[in-house]
Amino acid sequence: MENYRLRKGFTLAEVLITLGIIGIVAAMTIPTLISKYQKKILHTQFLKAYSDLQNVAKRFQADEGITVYEYSQKESSTLSTNTLKRLMEYFIGVEKGSITITNYTNTIENALGFIPKNLKGEDISVSPCDRSIVTEEIGGRFFSMDDPVSVYNNPPNGPKICVDINGKKGPNIYGYDWFVFTFTKDGGVKPFIGRVLQNLGLDMEDPADACNYDYESVTYTCAYFAATNTSPEDPSKDYWNDFLK
Secondary structure, eight states: OHHHHHHTSOOHHHHHHHHHHHHHHHHHHHHHHHHHHHHHHHHHHHHHHHHHHHHHHHHHHHHHSSOHHHHHHTOOSSOOHHHHHHHHTTSTTOGGGOEEEEOTTSOHHHHHSSOOBOTTSOBOSOOTTOSSOEEEOTTSOEEEEOOOGGGSSSOSEEEEEEEETTGGGSOOBBTTTEEEEEEETTSOEEEOOOSSTTOSSOOOSOGGGGSSTTOOSOOTTHHHHHHHTOOSSOTTSOIIIIIOO
């Protein structure tokens, strides 16, 4: 009976083997779980930023009596700074519209404290929204705008607005935490799907052309896929879980 009782316990070798297996499984699964968690956070931040922009545009129209599009038509210069400043006053919790960081006459790195990247992870020296000051909302998000509507001949949408949904935290990559939207004539906001950077609103025949890992410049149509959670590579797959690497 005493010998039987002694045999009921695990040997040291068995314990070490079990711990080793647990460690291997953990090493294989924890990075995946962390990655999914981080993407879920970004997805939530994206949806909030999109919702906030839509709500702000509606409040702007209700108070001003005109849409952001129409307000931008009245901009007398080639910069959208006044439009952005006025718009930012409608973000809840932001006193007098946000914190002005800098003017885009300086470099993007000086304006933001970092250089945004494309989906390939390469630094890019251009921005689809470099015609205004950069403002930082009280929650840490960055906003900037492109050319005002006044410099175009009755474009279908405009102006473009870029938002960094999580501020300096990173990864500071277009398509991950940098996205481009545009204001509509009827007072709404939609993901930007422009034919070229300078165009305020014509839809591309294939927006996936500017939201892929081979695109050299700003992957500026990714908000279109992020909003519907559809992969530009395969419509049957998710944007946030499958497309983002």
